[in-house]
Amino acid sequence: xxxxxxxxxPFNVPEGATVAFNCTYSNSASQSFFWYRQDxxxxxxxxxxxxxxxxxxxxxxxxxxxxxxxxxxxxxDSKLSDxxxxxxxxxxxxxxxxxxxxxxxxxxxx
Amino acid sequence: xxxxxxKPSRDICQRGTSLTIQCQVDSQVTxxxxxxxxxxxxxxxxxxxxxxxxxxxxxxxxxDKFPISRPNxxxxxxxxxxxxxxxxxxxxxxxxxxxGQETQYFGPGTRLLVL
Numbered sequence: 001x002x003x004x005x006x007x008x009x010p011f012n013v014p015e016g017a018t019v020a021f022n023c024t025y026s027n028s029a030s031q032s033f034f035w036y037r038q039d040x041x042x043x044x045x046x047x048x049x050x051x052x053x054x055x056x057x058x059x060x061x062x063x064x065x066x067x068x069x070x071x072x073x074x075x076x077d078s079k080l081s082d083x084x085x086x087x088x089x090x091x092x093x094x095x096x097x098x099x100x101x102x103x104x105x106x107x108x109x110x
Numbered sequence: 111x112x113x114x115x116x117k118p119s120r121d122i123c124q125r126g127t128s129l130t131i132q133c134q135v136d137s138q139v140t141x142x143x144x145x146x147x148x149x150x151x152x153x154x155x156x157x158x159x160x161x162x163x164x165x166x167x168x169x170x171x172x173x174d175k176f177p178i179s180r181p182n183x184x185x186x187x188x189x190x191x192x193x194x195x196x197x198x199x200x201x202x203x204x205x206x207x208x209x210g211q212e213t214q215y216f217g218p219g220t221r222l223l224v225l
Binding site for chain 2: 049098
């Protein structure tokens, strides 16, 4: 079983749609979680951290359910510029590397 | 956040040769890592670059194939040795402060094509 699993998509949605991505992680000792965004032929860039209490940044909302080892990302009012691959990331012990999911591809069309 | 640069940005190499990739961070960082991303795949950790000591390699990666240096807190190199076409990939350097600040930032990557 892979450590971080995501639905690869692609998710094809019209502008203005709301779209949700889900992710599960296998290591219950994971302590920190993130969503990264990767545009085609670019490096991953941090989108947001994920907390148990949930956090919101504009149109983006991330949730963490430790009991179910489940992470989600909700994008409201999708824009064309949201088209990218979204990587779910878990982090274990302090000072160790990030564990990446394979990514979920989003394509927003007009 | 840290700004990370990598050189070269891309290269085309012949089978059997070696390429050294440089990673420079604009500030001192505790942790530096090297990842590989093959076409259509997610990132796979190669190793953790430890300052002043040998790198820590992940399963499937060995020092003879991917020697790593980290002479100080802002710089690291990854060498891809005795290359084969299977080594064609994007190689990414990342850096973070660790110690509870787990956010990591990535360099722009080095695109390697081995013929």
